[in-house]
Amino acid sequence: MLAWMQRGRTKEPDIAPNAEENMRGSADTVEYTGPLLSVRGVERSFDVGHQKLKVLKGIDLTLYPKQLVMLKGRSGSGKTTLMNLMGGLDVPTKGEIIFRGQPLHEWDDNRRTAIRRKDIGFIFQAYALMPLLSAYENVELSMRMADVPRSEWKARATACLDMVGLAKRMHHRPFEMSGGEQQRVAIAKAIAHRPSLILADEPTAELDSQMAAQVMAVFREIVAKENISICMTTHDTTIMEVADHVYEMVDGVFVV
């Protein structure tokens, strides 16, 4: 079966010609088997007054399906700038961002927005929940926005909240929940439309160590069960052992 149909997709993505080497199977069983995301020689500069501020200075990163990778580095080293590029919120000054074989860096805003809605989920430090909606309604809202058929909302929202350990609290509103619980609702919300990539910017920064550990356990479970890859930034060295790979950024480049 087509990989994107296994994931509940009905539409075939257009794969760049250079992705052919990563295609396997016959015409009706073709499956994309390459990296989920490749960042190649990426640079990003910003105009600040009359000067150019070079923030990313040549980044290479490969993210495979079912991988949890972390970006660490001092404040200002360029982690968020890179995540914005990986999620198609921004485009590089130089270099390539290849997402499921498709050249994200060459696409206009509309096309990047479309793939972002379907295939990428974001989690932020501050949980980004609608305060007047229950946990369940928050998750449902994200599916509505991603054009998931209405008939799937109930089962999927319930399954996602169950996966993050909040089945019994799905009708509570954010202010009735702890920070860790709110972040788990944000995770359920981010995975509900079945993206293949989750980008999380400091998802544990506001949490104590026990809640942070719970969130990381949920991330590991999602990677294993949902066929999702996660790339997250963190300053917290205690959670880094959970990662499949940790990239350390110093002044716009990775160090090993």
Ligand SMILES: Nc1ncnc2c1ncn2[C@@H]1O[C@H](COP(=O)(O)OP(=O)(O)OP(=O)(O)O)[C@@H](O)[C@H]1O
């Ligand atoms: N749109 C922009 N215009 C100008 N400068 C920017 C822009 N975005 C980021 N920068 C600069 O790029 C540098 C890297 O910022 P970035 O947010 O990527 O760092 P970070 O590693 O994520 O830091 P933190 O850990 O504090 O979130 C900073 O000096 C920041 O001021």
